[in-house]
Amino acid sequence: MKWKDSFHSYAATTIIFWSLAYVFTKLALGYFSPFSLGFLRYAVASLSLATVAFFTRMKLPGKRDVLWFMASGAAGFFLYMIAFNKGQGMVTASTGSVVIATVPVITALLARFIYGERLLGFQWAAIGIQFIGVLVLTLMNGIFSINPGLFWLFLAALLVSIYNLLQRKLTKTYPALQSSAFSIFFGTLFLAVFLPTSVNEVLYAPGIQIFYVVTLGIGSSAIAYVSWSKAFAKAKQMSQVSNYMFVTPFLTSIFGFLMANEVPDKATLTGGTIILSGILIYNFGGKIYESFFAPKRGRHSVIDKKPSSE
Secondary structure, eight states: OOGGGSHHHHHHHHHHHHHHHHHHHHHHTTTSOHHHHHHHHHHHHHHHHHHHHHHTTOOOOOGGGHHHHHHHHIIIIIIHHHHHHHHHTTSOHHHHHHHHTTHHHHHHHHHHHHTOOOOOHHHHHHHHHHHHHHHHHHHTTOTTOOOHHHHHHHHHHHHHHHHHHHHHHHTTTSOHHHHHHHHHHHHHHHHGGGHHHHHHHHHTOOHHHHHHHHHHHIIIIIIHHHHHHHHHHHOSSHHHHHGGGGHHHHHHHHHHHHHHOOOOOHHHHHHHHHHHHHHHHHHHHHHHHHHHHOGGGOSSOSSOSSOOOO
């Protein structure tokens, strides 16, 4: 399968925009409040997607699925934006990206209880490694100086995981564009409670701040989330897509250094390395085991018996 016809290009597009989102959010929070930024970001996203919906004559979701779209919008955008912006205002962009990089594993844990997907031994070991990384990230600079921003970001990671599970359900019935668009519409509707404050702030915002908001809305929200859903729709396995989140902390660190002069501290580098090591083991442990310890058992994954799609 060619790159342009596979899930790779869609997942890569999302990761680039999400990596930029950490930096632009950090910069935008220098002027906007977390609640106003959340509403403005998805108001821009909704306007751009509404335009697309009009020209593509997008159909409304079925009545029986409205509540699912509302739940998806609440988890993935309303509550997530509040938690993410609150947390990102207290930590560096690179630290925030490391915490959110735990989403694939949190999603897998939730899927274990909701969809009955079983975890193998090396996957549980990987989760333990990640927990150690979390402890290093939060406690390395002193047990009495834990940054509350990390708790907000872990809550944001949990909300994204819930959103992923809801999108998995919705994309079985609806196209990726429709599933993402109506989730964002409902999320923006909930965020509209912050409309009065947002209007007051945006009226006097400097031009560069407006640029940050528009980029977050169109690039890191509308384009990124539609691409993410499209990637899931094209891939045979969810892990093929979620693996791309491994690249986010690396790209965010580069963007943060180039655009915001952020240099990752020792706790972020150490804890982040441990967390990412756990994520890599979780997703690639089965293939590593096959390559070195079970070469004669065939080429099927120990995680699932379907060949991977490339």
